[in-house]
Amino acid sequence: MAGVSDLKAILRIRPFRRLWSVLGLSAIGDWLGLLAATLFAASQFDNPTAQGAAFSSVIVMRLLPSLILGPIAGVFADRFDRRITMAVCDFIRFALYLSMPLVALWVGGGIRAATWIVIAQFFIEAVSMMWMPAKEAAVPNLLPKARLEAANQLSLLTTYGIAPVVASGIMSTLQSVAVSDWLDGFGDWAQPSAIGLYINALAWLTASATVFFLIPEISVRRGADVSAPKGSHPSMLREFADGWRYVSRNHTIRGLVLGIMGAFAGAGVVIGTGPFYASSLGGGDATFTVLFATIFIGLGIGLLVGPAVVRELSRRRWFGMSIVLAGIGLLLNASAPQLWIAVVGTLIVGAGAGMAFLAGITLLGREVDDTVRGRIFAFINTGARVVLMASVAGAGVVAGFGNARRLDLGFISLELSFSRLLLLAAAVLSVIAGIAAFRQMDDKPGVPVFADLWGSMRGRPIMPGKTADGYFVVFEGGEGSGKSTQSVKLAAWLRVRGHEVVLTREPGATELGNRIRALILDPKSSTSPGVRAEALLYAADRAQHVDKVLRPALDRGEVVISDRYVDSSLAYQGSGRELPSDEIAWLSNWATDGLKPDLVVLLDIDPSDGLARATAGGKADRLEQESVEFHEKVRFKFRDLAASDPTRYLVVDATLDRDEIAKTIAEHVAQQLPAPEASQDSTSWPRYGEADHDAPSAEETPGDPDVSTTEEADVTVQLTAPSAPTEDSSDPDTTAKLPTEVDETKPMKSPTVQYKTGRATP
Numbered sequence: 042m043a044g045v046s047d048l049k050a051i052l053r054i055r056p057f058r059r060l061w062s063v064l065g066l067s068a069i070g071d072w073l074g075l076l077a078a079t080l081f082a083a084s085q086f087d088n089p090t091a092q093g094a095a096f097s098s099v100i101v102m103r104l105l106p107s108l109i110l111g112p113i114a115g116v117f118a119d120r121f122d123r124r125i126t127m128a129v130c131d132f133i134r135f136a137l138y139l140s141m142p143l144v145a146l147w148v149g150g151g152i153r154a155a156t157w158i159v160i161a162q163f164f165i166e167a168v169s170m171m172w173m174p175a176k177e178a179a180v181p182n183l184l185p186k187a188r189l190e191a192a193n194q195l196s197l198l199t200t201y202g203i204a205p206v207v208a209s210g211i212m213s214t215l216q217s218v219a220v221s222d223w224l225d226g227f228g229d230w231a232q233p234s235a236i237g238l239y240i241n242a243l244a245w246l247t248a249s250a251t252v253f254f255l256i257p258e259i260s261v262r263r264g265a266d267v268s269a270p271k272g273s274h275p276s277m278l279r280e281f282a283d284g285w286r287y288v289s290r291n292h293t294i295r296g297l298v299l300g301i302m303g304a305f306a307g308a309g310v311v312i313g314t315g316p317f318y319a320s321s322l323g324g325g326d327a328t329f330t331v332l333f334a335t336i337f338i339g340l341g342i343g344l345l346v347g348p349a350v351v352r353e354l355s356r357r358r359w360f361g362m363s364i365v366l367a368g369i370g371l372l373l374n375a376s377a378p379q380l381w382i383a384v385v386g387t388l389i390v391g392a393g394a395g396m397a398f399l400a401g402i403t404l405l406g407r408e409v410d411d412t413v414r415g416r417i418f419a420f421i422n423t424g425a426r427v428v429l430m431a432s433v434a435g436a437g438v439v440a441g442f443g444n445a446r447r448l449d450l451g452f453i454s455l456e457l458s459f460s461r462l463l464l465l466a467a468a469v470l471s472v473i474a475g476i477a478a479f480r481q482m483d484d485k486p487g488v489p490v491f492a493d494l495w496g497s498m499r500g501r502p503i504m505p506g507k508t509a510d511g512y513f514v515v516f517e518g519g520e521g522s523g524k525s526t527q528s529v530k531l532a533a534w535l536r537v538r539g540h541e542v543v544l545t546r547e548p549g550a551t552e553l554g555n556r557i558r559a560l561i562l563d564p565k566s567s568t569s570p571g572v573r574a575e576a577l578l579y580a581a582d583r584a585q586h587v588d589k590v591l592r593p594a595l596d597r598g599e600v601v602i603s604d605r606y607v608d609s610s611l612a613y614q615g616s617g618r619e620l621p622s623d624e625i626a627w628l629s630n631w632a633t634d635g636l637k638p639d640l641v642v643l644l645d646i647d648p649s650d651g652l653a654r655a656t657a658g659g660k661a662d663r664l665e666q667e668s669v670e671f672h673e674k675v676r677f678k679f680r681d682l683a684a685s686d687p688t689r690y691l692v693v694d695a696t697l698d699r700d701e702i703a704k705t706i707a708e709h710v711a712q713q714l715p716a717p718e719a720s721q722d723s724t725s726w727p728r729y730g731e732a733d734h735d736a737p738s739a740e741e742t743p744g745d746p747d748v749s750t751t752e753e754a755d756v757t758v759q760l761t762a763p764s765a766p767t768e769d770s771s772d773p774d775t776t777a778k779l780p781t782e783v784d785e786t787k788p789m790k791s792p793t794v795q796y797k798t799g800r801a802t803p
């Protein structure tokens with residue numbers, strides 16, 4: 042499960058917090074509405090047959106609109122302001138729920154009241170169809186992408202965990218009050234199901250007002266074509282067709298849709314065959330109830346525990362693998378001779394489905410363009426309901442067909458029934474759907490699946506191999522996260538391993554860059570650049586860095602390690618200063634002429650802890666003086682970037698021990714970068730963990746006699762901290778610190794602490 046700190050972090054984002062409370066209210070409203078309306082419809086009759094008919098009409102009416110209106114609903118969500126769509130939908134639901142008991146009072150109950158309840162139910166569901174894609178499509182715009190998974194966990198937990206419990210709690214409280222004759226004196230309007238409907242109406246009114254008045258952010262679109270003149274929208278039909286085309290053309294989305302439909306079909310078969318399967322296990326209603334409850338327990342486990350177990354696993358891979366896992370559970374069910382095996386199988390089916398659901402909606406939120414997101418969610422909502430209903434109904438009919446045969450294999454005896462054959466077919470289908478989805482979406486082709494899963498669970502996913510000569514590693518992270526410490530350690534380790542290494546950083550790796558650095562980080566307000574000037578200064582430093590240091594070294598086939606690069610601009614200037622991210626990305630791309638790192642190591646740390654470390658030794662520089670909120674935005678952006686391209690990033694918890702971090706990084710790099718042939722160490726990898734003598738610590742590096750500086754090609758960096766004294770005197774690792782003096786032509790003068798970037802000559 043996302044950690045408590047993750048959940049707290051997303052609830053600190055005001056628009057999301059408010060939307061979440063609306064979601065909670067709406068979910069309670071939905072469940073309460075279902076309970077209260079079905080009971081209220083049934084209560085209009087005395088005859089049990091009529092009561093049953095009223096009850097099931099309400100249920101049918103809740104399913105019907107999704108088939109008719111689902112696809113159009115998505116066009117609404119993409120075309121119109123989502124806040125207005127949501128607020129209007131909530132208001133209509135308020136009016137419809139309120140109307141049910143009022144109409145019943147007016148017409149005096151009976152068939153006319155029940156008819157209105159059924160009709161109102163149809164409209165309520167139709168309106169929900171419009172509301173749902175608007176909400177789903179809005180959530181990713183309110184959060185950093187790295188937080189989407191935690192937000193989805195919270196939403197699902199609220200909708201399927203907390204809301205039904207609260208709703209049934211309210212209903213049963215009302216009913217027990219009624220049983221105690223307390224409500225008798227109030228007449229018809231105060232029967233428990235009617236009060237449930239009033240409370241429900243109030244919940245929708247509150248939700249509508251909250252969305253309309255308190256969450257203006259829902260109206261904001263990311264990536265939408267705001268420049269499109271009014272009236273230039275294509276027709277609704279065209280937009281609908283565009284949505285379908287988007288699904289059919291996009292590999293990832295196709296994989297997701299395929300997988301989600303497969304999972305729902307499997308779930309439908311399990312529900313449809315349930316009672317027959319229970320009897321094939323020699324049980325009855327009680328067995329069915331146990332299995333039914335088990336699937337939800339499994340679902341909950343998958344949703345809550347799944348992300349914590351798979352940790353760094355690519356979400357695209359996780360999605361396909363979860364569906365295969367559900368298929369394996371079904372297989373176990375199909376062949377289970379005893380109830381306890383069936384329970385284990387059902388638990389696996391639930392957990393697989395829950396994880397696939399979470400991974401699927403998170404990927405959709407991350408990867409689908411805002412402009413079509415509503416249509417895609419609507420498409421999936423509708424498709425899932427159709428597939429679910431069809432498979433429940435179909436499986437129910439087929440499973441009840443024909444007599445069971447007992448298969449005796451000597452060591453095991455099995456009841457061979459249609460329900461088991463269906464479960465077997467569903468298992469095969471799920472495995473095929475999971476593998477197909479995996480193949481369509483795999484973002485790590487060639488990386489062995491199980492080794493990757495195992496590595497990811499230990500926080501060290503395997504990255505695809507690399508063939509180019511030079512190798513470019515970047516360290517990113519907030520203040521004091523340990524970038525300098527770890528760059529030095531990695532450089533030292535690589536040198537011992539026989540690589541030629543250039544250790545460098547931004548800003549300030551060239552003479553020009555060093556002057557820029559002094560200007561940008563100077564805390565004196567008289568020289569502070571404006572936000573755009575600041576972005577341009579970092580870009581200028583980077584352009585010089587790429588031109589004079591990075592490209593030449595990579596062209597020579599060397600390993601380059603840079604302390605910060607483009608992501609720092611995206612995080613600090615893009616997210617921290619709130620400059621448009623695409624403009625910063627473009628500017629950086631221009632400055633670097635498209636040079637991208639092979640690996641970005643993100644050292645992730647809570648900004649308060651990082652700032653405390655960075656400023657422990659003295660006063661803070663201009664950027665370090667920014668607020669914790671500023672640095673939190675920076676952190677989220679770094680994590681977003683890492684989440685959007687997991688193959689290129691290694692995210693490491695920067696609060697761990699220095700050597701443990703260094704070991705993780707070195708092991709990761711070793712998987713991508715073979716040791717040079719000439720190196721005596723090349724056959725002995727991995728040995729980093731054996732003892733520290735294999736991996737010289739940063740403090741050894743300054744005096745490393747094997748490192749020579751060639752002045753025409755290399756950059757010599759003096760690492761000392763005149764303007765922002767953050768060196769920790771008790772810690773010799775902090776040699777790589779702060780504003781540097783760089784002399785591109787001469788050896789360093791008066792270094793206090795120094796190490797050299799350049800080619801190592803082992």
Ligand SMILES: Nc1ncnc2c1ncn2[C@@H]1O[C@H](COP(=O)(O)OP(=O)(O)OP(=O)(O)O)[C@@H](O)[C@H]1O
Pocket residue numbers: 518519520521522523524525526527654655695696697698699702767768769772774775777778779
């Ligand atoms: N894993 C760690 N655990 C505890 N302290 C650490 C760890 N790594 C580094 N430090 C300490 O934190 C301080 C900052 O480390 P370092 O300079 O390497 O971070 P940085 O990310 O380069 O900082 P800045 O962003 O300010 O350049 C130093 O005092 C260093 O000794």
Ligand SMILES: Cc1cn([C@H]2C[C@H](O)[C@@H](COP(=O)(O)O)O2)c(=O)[nH]c1=O
Pocket residue numbers: 520547548579605606607609610611613614664665779
């Ligand atoms: C490259 C780059 C850096 N920054 C910020 C980040 C830090 O606050 C300073 C650099 O200091 P450090 O001690 O070397 O980490 O500059 C930025 O805002 N944008 C950038 O592109």
